[in-house]
Amino acid sequence: MKKKSRRKATIRDVAELVGVHHSTVSRALSRNKQSKISPSVVRKIERAAEKLGYFPNLVASSLKQNRSFAIGVLIPDLMNPVFPPIIRGIQDTVESIGYTVITANTDDEERKEQEALRMMQGRSIEGVIIATARREDPIVEECIKREIPFVLVNRMVDRVDVNAVIVDEDFAVRSTLDHLINLKHRRIAHIAGPPHTSTGFERANTFKNYMRLHNLEPDLVVVADKFTAEEGARGLKKLLGIDNSFTAVVAGSDLIALGCIDAMAEVGLMVPENVSIVGGNDIPFLSRMNPALSSVAIPKYEMGSQAAKVLLEVIAGERETPLVMRMQPRLIVRNSTAPAPR
Amino acid sequence: MKKKSRRKATIRDVAELVGVHHSTVSRALSRNKQSKISPSVVRKIERAAEKLGYFPNLVASSLKQNRSFAIGVLIPDLMNPVFPPIIRGIQDTVESIGYTVITANTDDEERKEQEALRMMQGRSIEGVIIATARREDPIVEECIKREIPFVLVNRMVDRVDVNAVIVDEDFAVRSTLDHLINLKHRRIAHIAGPPHTSTGFERANTFKNYMRLHNLEPDLVVVADKFTAEEGARGLKKLLGIDNSFTAVVAGSDLIALGCIDAMAEVGLMVPENVSIVGGNDIPFLSRMNPALSSVAIPKYEMGSQAAKVLLEVIAGERETPLVMRMQPRLIVRNSTAPAPR
DNA sequence: CTGAAAGCGCTTACAG
DNA sequence: CTGAAAGCGCTTACAG
Numbered sequence: 241m242k243k244k245s246r247r248k249a250t251i252r253d254v255a256e257l258v259g260v261h262h263s264t265v266s267r268a269l270s271r272n273k274q275s276k277i278s279p280s281v282v283r284k285i286e287r288a289a290e291k292l293g294y295f296p297n298l299v300a301s302s303l304k305q306n307r308s309f310a311i312g313v314l315i316p317d318l319m320n321p322v323f324p325p326i327i328r329g330i331q332d333t334v335e336s337i338g339y340t341v342i343t344a345n346t347d348d349e350e351r352k353e354q355e356a357l358r359m360m361q362g363r364s365i366e367g368v369i370i371a372t373a374r375r376e377d378p379i380v381e382e383c384i385k386r387e388i389p390f391v392l393v394n395r396m397v398d399r400v401d402v403n404a405v406i407v408d409e410d411f412a413v414r415s416t417l418d419h420l421i422n423l424k425h426r427r428i429a430h431i432a433g434p435p436h437t438s439t440g441f442e443r444a445n446t447f448k449n450y451m452r453l454h455n456l457e458p459d460l461v462v463v464a465d466k467f468t469a470e471e472g473a474r475g476l477k478k479l480l481g482i483d484n485s486f487t488a489v490v491a492g493s494d495l496i497a498l499g500c501i502d503a504m505a506e507v508g509l510m511v512p513e514n515v516s517i518v519g520g521n522d523i524p525f526l527s528r529m530n531p532a533l534s535s536v537a538i539p540k541y542e543m544g545s546q547a548a549k550v551l552l553e554v555i556a557g558e559r560e561t562p563l564v565m566r567m568q569p570r571l572i573v574r575n576s577t578a579p580a581p582r
Numbered sequence: 583m584k585k586k587s588r589r590k591a592t593i594r595d596v597a598e599l600v601g602v603h604h605s606t607v608s609r610a611l612s613r614n615k616q617s618k619i620s621p622s623v624v625r626k627i628e629r630a631a632e633k634l635g636y637f638p639n640l641v642a643s644s645l646k647q648n649r650s651f652a653i654g655v656l657i658p659d660l661m662n663p664v665f666p667p668i669i670r671g672i673q674d675t676v677e678s679i680g681y682t683v684i685t686a687n688t689d690d691e692e693r694k695e696q697e698a699l700r701m702m703q704g705r706s707i708e709g710v711i712i713a714t715a716r717r718e719d720p721i722v723e724e725c726i727k728r729e730i731p732f733v734l735v736n737r738m739v740d741r742v743d744v745n746a747v748i749v750d751e752d753f754a755v756r757s758t759l760d761h762l763i764n765l766k767h768r769r770i771a772h773i774a775g776p777p778h779t780s781t782g783f784e785r786a787n788t789f790k791n792y793m794r795l796h797n798l799e800p801d802l803v804v805v806a807d808k809f810t811a812e813e814g815a816r817g818l819k820k821l822l823g824i825d826n827s828f829t830a831v832v833a834g835s836d837l838i839a840l841g842c843i844d845a846m847a848e849v850g851l852m853v854p855e856n857v858s859i860v861g862g863n864d865i866p867f868l869s870r871m872n873p874a875l876s877s878v879a880i881p882k883y884e885m886g887s888q889a890a891k892v893l894l895e896v897i898a899g900e901r902e903t904p905l906v907m908r909m910q911p912r913l914i915v916r917n918s919t920a921p922a923p924r
Numbered sequence: 925c926t927g928a929a930a931g932c933g934c935t936t937a938c939a940g
Numbered sequence: 941c942t943g944a945a946a947g948c949g950c951t952t953a954c955a956g
Contacts, residue, residue: 926956927955927956928954928955928956929952929953929954930951930953930954931950931951931952932949932950932951933948934947934948935947935948936947937946938943938945938946939942939943939945940941940942
């Protein structure tokens with residue numbers, strides 16, 4: 241029962257064992273059954289392959305076919321809880337048809353984005369899902385120029401001739417404001433996400449417009465430079481320097497909301513007694529915090545899954561016209577919002 | 583400014599442009615500078631490569647060199663907050679030297695583990711980091727048999743002749759119990775993680791031994807079949823059926839602790855007034871819950887990073903003897919633990 | 925320092 | 941249905 245060699249079995253080894261040409265083995269073992277090999281030979285080959293513990297060398301196959309059955313995914317940071325479900329959605333859908341995914345963290349740094357794209361191209365990825373897009377994004381431009389199939393997820397660029405699976409931000413903000421206005425809040429502030437991202441930008445825009453529509457002060461807007469708690473805290477403090485009559489804040493994301501809550505705690509503002517707050521993308525476990533954070537849930541797993549499906553279609557050449565899917569978010573009211581204090 | 587063709591530039595294209603043999607280009611562009619090419623030629627080649635937008639085809643390079651500069655990572659589920667930091671730690675350390683990582687979710691199903699390993703082998707990964715190990719694990723055996731370099735992270739197998747970066751579970755449990763005993767708890771229960779995992783098994787063992795050492799009842803132990811909140815809740819209910827005099831519970835993980843807390847809430851037990859509870863691996867945001875969960879922090883990012891370093895050493899042939907690193911955890915006392923009620 | 929050749933393990937037109 | 945050949949884009953002994 242000793243193994244003869246540590247070398248992995250190749251197609252030639254099984255060909256030899258069966259006594260056929262290695263091209264016949266290749267044909268017998270490849271799934272597309274256009275080239276018919278006689279069933280008896282197929283069976284012999286399969287048996288031999290099994291016996292030798294043969295499995296195909298995907299890198300040789302990739303080189304020859306000039307496709308890799310791999311896609312890339314660009315995210316800012318795996319440790320941001322928004323992204324794991326998106327990635328899992330992507331993985332589950334592409335893996336079911338034999339693709340694998342390579343993810344890279346870019347920390348929102350353009351240099352790392354470039355490097356990651358290069359690396360992925362070097363590995364001949366067939367397409368890429370981009371969760372890091374800024375409204376004007378050199379990476380997106382490069383994909384277009386180099387004709388790399390791509391789809392954006394979560395964040396959008398300003399141009400609309402791209403494939404994207406994003407959130408109906410308008411709806412997100414409107415349902416949030418409806419909720420707050422119903423609770424009789426009038427002085428409502430917004431700690432917006434970075435304006436160079438579509439999510440930050442669109443929510444801030446809708447916020448102003450919808451406030452105006454309701455004849456409410458639309459200018460209580462402060463910008464957070466990143467979707468982080470630190471920036472949320474900074475934003476809230478800045479807001480306090482400008483105005484302290486607000487009774488509610490709409491945060492650009494959950495992480496921003498956490499920062500706001502921290503900053504409020506520092507100055508003795510109670511949530512929701514003094515100020516109500518709504519978060520932005522419903523990351524896990526925040527339902528268990530004190531107070532449980534009201535937030536706008538977005539279908540992260542689903543978005544990843546859809547983005548993957550679209551990308552696969554583009555790769556297969558089945559999709560010509562760009563598609564922008566806007567997924568419906570859902571306001572989840574918990575304990576961080578309450579009627580406006582009088 | 584029109585591109586001549588969509589074809590990616592190859593080493594031959596730049597060779598032609600410079601007027602040298604393509605092997606010279608290969609030498610000039612490869613980082614290992616043993617084969618000296620005259621600086622002037624190198625410069626010309628670099629210029630030409632730049633001009634053509636050349637970048638190496640890693641899959642061709644992989645095929646030829648029979649190494650892929652890729653490693654695999656097996657995790658149960660990306661959406662479990664324990665794993666993203668581990669993966670990030672792995673990625674950051676291997677990417678800095680040009681490796682990429684391919685992760686696969688196995689959902690703790692052996693079939694998926696097998697499939698993932700196959701896929702990774704097909705892609706010629708040079709080694710694999712395994713975060714899914716059970717105490718007896720066919721995947722680990724297979725890696726040994728096939729001589730695939732691997733290192734375990736977080737979970738260990740029963741055999742000790744392997745590389746692993748894990749937690750000092752003994753210390754984790756002892757510091758937890760010290761804390762609880764100091765708070766005058768005497769009836770302490772344990773909702774253990776799955777006994778087929780080293781973490782579940784070791785913590786339960788230490789729990790019993792250390793309780794005995796303190797002349798406390800060591801048998802208030804119930805097993806959760808998975809590291810999930812659902813299983814934690816089930817465990818707690820089962821415990822209540824056996825005994826309801828306990829004043830503290832040591833949970834096998836944070837997720838298990840969350841389930842316990844839910845189950846306690848259902849029957850009107852207050853944390854920490856009636857029962858104190860300590861979680862198991864300090865996942866993010868639980869410091870913000872109500873009550874903030876006391877937990878044993880483990881250095882997840884660091885563990886990933888260390889595991890990657892060890893794996894890289896094994897791959898480089900620089901490590902002969904197996905290494906088991908036990909990382910020090912740290913009890914973080916928050917508000918879910920309080921003096922025992924009288 | 926540079927060139928020419930061989931080969932990594934597959935796939936796929938082209939014949940038969 | 942099957943074989944023989946060529947080639948994917950690199951790397952690397954072997955000469956010179």
